[in-house]
Amino acid sequence: MSPLRRFLYIAIAWISFTLGLIGVFLPLMPTTCFMLLAVWAASRGSPRFALWIREHPRFGPAVVAWEGERAIPRHAKWLAAGMLGVSILVLSLTVAVLWLKLALIVGLALLGAWILTRPEPALGR
Template identity: 35%
Template sequence: MPIDEPRLSRSPVVRYALLTIGWLSLVLGVIGIFLPVLPTTPFLLLSAACFVRSSRRVYLWLVTHPQLGPWIRDYLDGNGIPLRGKIWAIGLMWAGIGFSCWLVPLLWARLFMLSSAVLVSIYILRQKTRRLD
C-alpha cells in the first residue's frame, strides 16, 4: 500500500459511523442536484472522504459512478467547473432563492437566504473554470 493512500479505519464502530455519515451526505448531495439551495459538491466530497476510510468498494463505486463520479474527480484533480455548470448553478440558485424570498415574509429569513446565495455565488465564481477539450 503506498504511503499517501488512506487506510481503512481499524475500528468497526468508526467504519460503520463513517459509512452512515457517508451515505447520509450522499443522499443530501443527490437531493442538492435538484434543490438549488442545497449544495451538491461538498456533500459528495464528504461522502467520498467517509467512504475512503470505511469501505474501499463503496468509495470506488462513488468515484467511478457515471453521473456522480465526475463531480468528485474534477474537484479533486483541480480541473474546475465548466462555464456552463457555473451559469446553471448560479442561475438556478438565484431563481430558487428569489422564489423562496417571495414565499417567505420573514425579513431575517430573506436576509439569510440572500446572504447565503451571495456567498455561494462568490465561491462558485472563484473556482477555476474548466476548459472543454
C-alpha cells in the same frame, strides 16, 4: 480503526450519496456537495465505495475535478447560479423578517460569486 467508527463513516457515506442522488431529481437539493461528503466518508470507511463514486459516469467527473484541481465544471457553475437565483427570488418573496431576508440573500449571492470564480477543470476547457 474500530468497527463502530468504520460503520459510522460508511453510514455517513451512504446517507450523503442518497441525498446527492435525490438532488439529481429535486432542483433545490444539491448533488455535488453531498457526493464530495460521500467520497470523504467512504475514503475512511470503505475505500472501495469511494472508488466506485469517483469512477461513476455521472458523479465521478465533478468529484475528481474538485479533489484534483478544486475546479467546478462550467455546466455545474451555471446550474448552481441558476438555482441560487431561484432561491434568492423565493426568499425575497417569502421571508418577512427584513434582516434575515437580507442576510440570506447576501449569503447566497456570496456563495454564487465564490462558485463562479472557481476554475474549470483542465480537461473541460
